[in-house]
Amino acid sequence: MDIFRDPAKRAEWVYGQKMSPCPKCGSYDMFPQMPIVINRDGDEAPENVVSRWAKLTASGEAVLQGPCYYMCRSCLHNGPAVNCAGRSAEEARKDPELNREMKRLWNSQ
Numbered sequence: 001m002d003i004f005r006d007p008a009k010r011a012e013w014v015y016g017q018k019m020s021p022c023p024k025c026g027s028y029d030m031f032p033q034m035p036i037v038i039n040r041d042g043d044e045a046p047e048n049v050v051s052r053w054a055k056l057t058a059s060g061e062a063v064l065q066g067p068c069y070y071m072c073r074s075c076l077h078n079g080p081a082v083n084c085a086g087r088s089a090e091e092a093r094k095d096p097e098l099n100r101e102m103k104r105l106w107n108s109q
């Protein structure tokens, strides 16, 4: 049996547990989102924002804006968020408790 033909099974394999489909569109193509703070200094040139994002991410100094949640990539529906304002993005990404909670919230909506 090829589990990759079944989106529900594939999501279960990717996330290590059963995942609920998107309540809006029924897709299993969900993805964790952890937006980081980028101090723009009034400089909105896209290439500068991108390079600042890359520098912050590489240096391990990226700080989360706050909401961490699963997003549906098919319809862009956001699941309920965990507030992680001020936490380091690197630390949050490695936090299994946070990841479990984000998945629990997605499945509870």
Ligand SMILES: [Zn+2]
Pocket (backbone or CB within 6 Å): 022, 023, 024, 025, 026, 027, 072, 073, 074, 075, 076, 077
């Ligand atoms: Zn959706």
